Amino acid sequence: MSERNNSERNNLGFIREINGPIVTIDLPGIRSGEQVKIGELGLVGEVISLNGREATVQTYESTDGVRPGEPAEGLGWPLSVELGPGLLGGIFDGIQRPLEKIALQSGDYIRRGLSLPGLDREREWEFEPNPELGPGKQIGPGTVLGTVQETETVLHKILVPPGLEGELTELAPNGDYAIEATIGHLRDKAGHSHRLKLFHRWPVRKPRPYLKRDDGISPLITGQRVIDSFFPQLKGGKGAVPGPFGAGKTVVQQQIARWSNAEIVIYVGCGERGNELVDVLETFPQLEDPYTGRKLMEKTLLVANTSNMPVVAREASIYVGLTMAEYYRDMGYDVVMLADSTSRWAEALREVSGRLGQMPVEEGYPAYLSSRLAAVYERAGRVETYDAGPGSVTLIGAVSPPGGDFSEPVTSHTKDIIETFWALSKELADARHYPSIDWVTSFSAHVHAAAEWWHKEVDRRWEARRTQALALLARDAELSRIVNLVGPEALSDAQRWQLEGASLIKEGVLQQSALDEVDTFCSPQKQFALLDLALSIYDKGMTLIELGVPVSHLQDLPQLAKVRRCKSIYNSDQVSSITDLGREIEDAFEAIRVQYAKQHSDD
Template identity: 60%
Template sequence: MDGKLVQINGPLVRAELDKARIGEQVHLGKLNLTGEVIGREGKIALIQVYEDTESLILGEKVTALGYPLSVELGPGLIGQIFDGVQRPLQELAQLSGDYIPRGISVPALKHDIKWHFKPNADLTAGMLLNGGQSLGSVPETKLITHQILIPPDRQGELLWLAESGSYTLDEPIARIKDNQDLEKSLYLSHYWPVRTPRPYDHREDAIAPLITGQRIFDTFFPLLKGGKATIPGPFGAGKTMIQQQIARWSDADIVIYVGCGERGNELVDVLETFPKIIDPRSKRSLMERTILVANTSNMPVVAREASIYVGVTLAEYYRDQGMDVVMVADSTSRWAEALREVAGRLGQMPVEEGYPAYLASRLAAFYERSGRVNTLCGKQGSVTLIGAVSPPGGDFSEPVTGHTKEIVQTFWALSKELADARHYPSVSWTESFSEYVAITADWWAQNIHPDWYKLRSEALSLLSQAHELIRIVNLVGPEALSAEQRWILSGADLIKEGVLQQSALDEVDSYSSPEKQFLLLQIMLIIYHKGEALLTLGMPVQELNQLPLLIKAKRCKSTYSSEQIEDLKQFIVQIEHDFQHYYNEYQQ
């Protein structure tokens, strides 16, 4: 169906296209740009264009394509870097050079390579199959066995299933007869519209923590597999580093990293370092479980809006195969700004800071696509969503941070003050929260140590006492504090430097196993309590602060790796021994 262009206003154009449906894809003009219908006014269709509209001419042809923005789902996604509308960037670079051309479409997946397909042994011809069921599997990488799913909107009687063997994406691997008696071929890949959440059987409660290897998260503000979290922070607070750490170390099966309106060089960093990093659990390269979606800040703004949905649809697809997927979106503020830009050009009434009124509901609908589910093929999978927010001026009361805070259960607030003092990760322990602590406490009690919840609370209370005391010190100086109060400050320093601060650049410290996290916390608290006891025996606090044990304890995190658990336990024995010695001295 064709029409013609009647108005061009930046990325928003109007065309006479009277039967186009909202959400439908269109091609525009001689340049063959791609766009999406986002509204209709009588015969006029409002179209947002994923590419720069420079040199488009009024009256040029507009063609409606008859389908909404969809992604291709099948083997070959892992290890790729896609743009905001799922064009493979590496292939694009080979085809057309260093700059992104306009009007070019490249299939997301390679259709000429063969995959080894192994049919599902439980299936036989004549069986009635539902959407989402597994037809068989393909080893996608050494880590990922890809389940080939019947598209969720298809069902019918299985007529034929291919034998074990090698197939390209264009060769049918099954045929079904649907309920209208039509024969349909099924392939290794299928398409799914990105703005429609993929269906599942039913939701389940999230129960297991997502272990990120980052102490401030796992120990203090945990996130669950299937949960949702946000990281708001002003620029320079270390947001990107934190997200990369999560993408690196979290114990998910698949990580999807969406660079939405961010720096090109950050994605290059991921592209260059991830293949070299060896995942501590699987001992394989991290790239074998990672998909990147990149729409950098200088790429067209409308594709930025789409990139978030492309990412989450990929996440749901792997969830449907029974995997735990983490999607990191950096940053949802840029996505919201893309919404704002289009809304502004549409002349929609702005509510807060120029954002349209539907910002909150769009955000909520996006985060709602996270969760732990029972899939249509009877497995359990989860999508965990972590969205960064870039509040203007670091002001958390701005609309995107404010609305996101109401939606998520885990809030990792970054602090400019901590970052300025190079306290990394600069997650504020006073402003952050996690509503998942009670659930994770069960996991820690069963898997690591029954005292986890108690120690965590003790540490947090020590930190908050110190926070109060520092206010006093800032008013009247440290002399006003009693010896016990000054020891509380030292105790809080032990927690801050020995547990909370974690260097992403230090090979040993970058990842902390739950055992190591617990032991470090235990070490700091043992020192604090033993010191408390010595104070009551009359040891001066200055002397206590000079103990060489303190600096040793603070260095434990980078001295002992997650494999050297026994050495950490030995260190506790030494602490107890040393303190016994002082104790005896002062008792006499």
């Protein structure tokens, strides 16, 4: 949105009415979606409805103490973020204010009205111009003007902002520049000259453009077996982690942030408890990226908006994170954005709509909840950028249904939109089975696409083994109900061995501790080795049972206990040791077969 003319900008308006974070102002020339400053404190807000010169504004800070009649001023642009070098490694609030700098000025609590730019104005960056560009070259949106080494891990590409195209008349030479310095000039078709800088602003509610959308082709490897091996997520996909309080949603998202093979990680804490976000802010700077050996924060940025911060800033925080994710996608990077949680975001929508007097529908949520959720998730995807090749945004949102009720509006609407659903189970969490992702109710629409990668990079049997394991787990659920009713004595040896095989998969493959130094991350090769080991034992045991070997002889094998523990004994570089264990168990099974055959021949 362009700035209003000077006469309009110099006309200050005033506050008419205050209703919590909703403020009605009188301001000539105001536009829908524009940012405003409210009151003597200069509180930041956004116009959400307009009736002539009377505008309804949602403020991102508490309005306590603000009075009608105080001044209101439009800033001339919508809620926007600054996009340029210096984002990575940063910690921002829900409207992109740098929290570390705010702490230096304001202490532990953000002083109302405090406004700081998202990017450091003083720091200089070494700019390397694109050697293929020069005066007279035609450039357009997304053209790479040059590069800046933002961190040791990430090369930051300086892009022509969307909406600009024309002739490049000047490009700065190699050198150190602050982000507000001019590094080039562009003359558009109308003959107007535009300054090009290391950064630009972009409205957060408007998706950034791209050349075309593509299908995902490779899975997001998270190092978590139940996700990668059973319910895979493609890069550029849409996923959700629903679960009741205490089921481990935040830990699942933190594990994905820590161990995924994405090139950029954006973690948005939206309305969650402060102690959980403090844990993130304290631990992430200490973590090492397993793919580069560098600090994880070199490819990570955090947006922190805790539950005690103003509720409407939660709604903005999701869009702020998405816009920054799209910006790095436009550089050709694979980005994963984790939103914890979209339920708190939806609650912010509900509160604002209630204050506006809008008609509530399901459980008080506004009628547009489903369309807003869909619009957010649809900003994920794998795309062909204008000048940087393919890039992707993978969006994974946590959902916190009250009482674990997956039929409530936010969860049910989310389930209709996303492609991967990792449903957390309170029963599994109570049994200390983590991650508590329920293999019965979870699903992935990406299995066949992910299978191409697994078959090429790991083992061609992956999809068949996955299908066999899920079938065995489903059979286990049926047999467990029988055992609960009449006891295990009612089962045949074959059925009891099915329960044993399912137990090997649950304990030896699906269960994975985030606190185990060896098992917190599991490579795809180790994942398949563990799955194949458990299923091979089941297959060989079933063959012996069909020959008449009592199931008790197999259950008494001491190697079975080692199978359950080997995930924590051998790291991802010791896959051959898992294979050796398989051979050892195979020899033990063969010894049982020979002994049983000998007994029968003697008889």
